[in-house]
Amino acid sequence: xxxxxSEARRFDGxxxxxxxxxxxxxxxxxxxxxxxxxxxxxxxxxxxxxIGDGAFxxxxxxxxxSDADDFExxxxxxxxxxxxxxxxxxxxxAWPEVQLWKNWHEDLVCxxxxxxxxxxxxxxxxxxxxxxxxxxxxxxxxxxPMHLAITxxxxxxxxxxGCSVGCWFCGISADSFSGTAAYAxxxxxxxxxxxxxxxxxxxxxxxxxxxxGTDPADxxxxxxxxxxxxxxxxWVSQTTTATPLRNIDLTRRIxxxxxxxxxxxxxxxVLTTRQLHQIFEAFTPLELLLVELVPQMRGSLMxxxxxxxxxxxxxxQPERDLGLSSVATTIACVSGxxxxxxxxxxxxxxxxxxxAECPEGYRTFVDKTFSDAADFAKLLDEVLALxxxxxxxxxxxxxxxxxLRVTMDESGLRLENQASVHTVGKxxxxxxxxxxxxxxxxxxxxxxxxxxxxxxxxxDVHRLLIELYECALIEPRDCWAAGSMALRA
Numbered sequence: 001x002x003x004x005x006s007e008a009r010r011f012d013g014x015x016x017x018x019x020x021x022x023x024x025x026x027x028x029x030x031x032x033x034x035x036x037x038x039x040x041x042x043x044x045x046x047x048x049x050x051i052g053d054g055a056f057x058x059x060x061x062x063x064x065x066s067d068a069d070d071f072e073x074x075x076x077x078x079x080x081x082x083x084x085x086x087x088x089x090x091x092x093x094a095w096p097e098v099q100l101w102k103n104w105h106e107d108l109v110c111x112x113x114x115x116x117x118x119x120x121x122x123x124x125x126x127x128x129x130x131x132x133x134x135x136x137x138x139x140x141x142x143x144x145p146m147h148l149a150i151t152x153x154x155x156x157x158x159x160x161x162g163c164s165v166g167c168w169f170c171g172i173s174a175d176s177f178s179g180t181a182a183y184a185x186x187x188x189x190x191x192x193x194x195x196x197x198x199x200x201x202x203x204x205x206x207x208x209x210x211x212x213g214t215d216p217a218d219x220x221x222x223x224x225x226x227x228x229x230x231x232x233x234x235w236v237s238q239t240t241t242a243t244p245l246r247n248i249d250l251t252r253r254i255x256x257x258x259x260x261x262x263x264x265x266x267x268x269x270v271l272t273t274r275q276l277h278q279i280f281e282a283f284t285p286l287e288l289l290l291v292e293l294v295p296q297m298r299g300s301l302m303x304x305x306x307x308x309x310x311x312x313x314x315x316x317q318p319e320r321d322l323g324l325s326s327v328a329t330t331i332a333c334v335s336g337x338x339x340x341x342x343x344x345x346x347x348x349x350x351x352x353x354x355x356a357e358c359p360e361g362y363r364t365f366v367d368k369t370f371s372d373a374a375d376f377a378k379l380l381d382e383v384l385a386l387x388x389x390x391x392x393x394x395x396x397x398x399x400x401x402x403x404l405r406v407t408m409d410e411s412g413l414r415l416e417n418q419a420s421v422h423t424v425g426k427x428x429x430x431x432x433x434x435x436x437x438x439x440x441x442x443x444x445x446x447x448x449x450x451x452x453x454x455x456x457x458x459x460d461v462h463r464l465l466i467e468l469y470e471c472a473l474i475e476p477r478d479c480w481a482a483g484s485m486a487l488r489a
Contacts, residue, residue, distance in 0.1 A: 021114040025263050036100055041285035043101040046074050052276045052295035065126055073097050116151040122204030127388030135335035135350040139474030142353045144419030146327050150351055154336035155208035159219045161342055165242045169310040171331030173325040173362045174213030181342045183221035192373035194232040202379055206235040211339055217243040223253040236261045242269040245278055267292045305331045307354035329353045330361025345369050350382055387434035392469045393444035396476040399437050405436055415473055429456035441477055
């Protein structure tokens with residue numbers, strides 16, 4: 001009955017049989033010769049300079065570079081007309097460096113999709129898995145194609161209070177830095193938290209990472225926390241830092257651990273062109289093969305998401321001058337838990353389109369504190385029990401998502417927002433169902449009973465409601481204020 005958004009379910013069995021993302025990435029590296037890895041790394045560095053260095057990009061395309069011949073082998077990457085012509089054709093074989101890069105990039109996309117699929121395939125809490133899938137479906141509906149970049153890890157850990165970097169465009173409006181977790185003081189609690197997460201969520205908890213509104217360089221013991229994560233969950237978590245050169249010894253320890261126990265893809269957010277070249281001087285291309293450089297400097301070809309501080313700044317300055325994206329409206333990725341270790345604070349969150357109600361681009365469903373490891377386990381159990389039903393509760397007050405425009409015509413029901421369109425083919429009780437879902441709030445049970453009394457088949461009604469619920473087109477109405485009215489301790 002329901003014509004689902006085509007991209008809302010991107011995992012259709014087409015992913016490789018090897019389901020462990022880190023094992024997949026290891027094989028992607030191993031099946032390439034050392035020479036091929038070097039070529040890919042050099043091509044990656046050229047592309048990073050192309051995207052992040054406006055002066056280099058202009059000189060290259062104008063033909064004024066003295067060493068332009070050195071970059072001719074990468075022409076499909078910077079000559080847009082040629083790239084458009086050969087990228088998906090046999091003609092790309094004439095550009096072996098670019099062909100190697102394209103194949104490598106395709107493996108990285110597959111790795112990303114395996115990371116997204118992993119918690120649903122290997123999570124051990126059915127209610128949480130069902131909840132997370134609904135958040136994926138809602139995010140796809142709200143954001144459109146850009147949702148494909150979101151991997152929906154199940155937990156993010158903050159090891160500090162706030163962030164010392166203070167980027168003007170911070171998509172989650174991180175607080176100013178006010179202290180960090182010392183491993184000697186917080187190590188025992190940290191290990192207990194990891195053990196509880198693995199016990200409750202199973203292998204899904206492996207997708208956690210150790211930053212959010214924080215920068216790893218603000219925690220000198222960060223690599224010790226990271227090593228515990230690997231020992232307890234079996235995975236090294238991914239790291240993103242905007243200050244990789246502040247404590248370069250720490251950065252090298254993180255990269256070494258990621259390579260030795262992973263592999264895993266890390267990221268450096270690059271804030272200026274000067275910093276980009278300093279990174280180039282500090283690390284060889286091969287050392288950064290598994291590190292994505294995210295160009296955040298002014299003039300970069302990569303736009304910034306309209307969320308958090310960037311969203312606020314965009315109200316007073318032209319978005320084009322700020323380099324804000326026309327489509328990216330969140331940098332949030334977690335569909336699950338946000339845990340601040342030094343604050344002993346647990347939140348339940350999920351991505352959404354940044355707005356006045358959710359300016360940081362994520363919903364907050366729960367926001368509570370805990371006193372110790374035992375209290376953390378109790379709180380987590382309460383949240384899982386309260387917010388993670390496997391099925392739509394009969395007592396839940398339900399309605400269509402507020403961002404969806406609801407219309408009916410001769411073909412059936414149409415639900416749309418600025419990113420997506422969903423349709424439901426005509427069924428005998430559809431018009432009455434729509435009236436029930438947009439009128440005075442009713443429980444699931446009341447909606448079903450009203451339709452059955454009117455002559456609808458119980459099983460048909462129940463099946464359609466479940467489909468709408470699983471695709472996150474209808475929600476319990478207590479979710480609607482999830483951006484600003486979280487449950488607090």
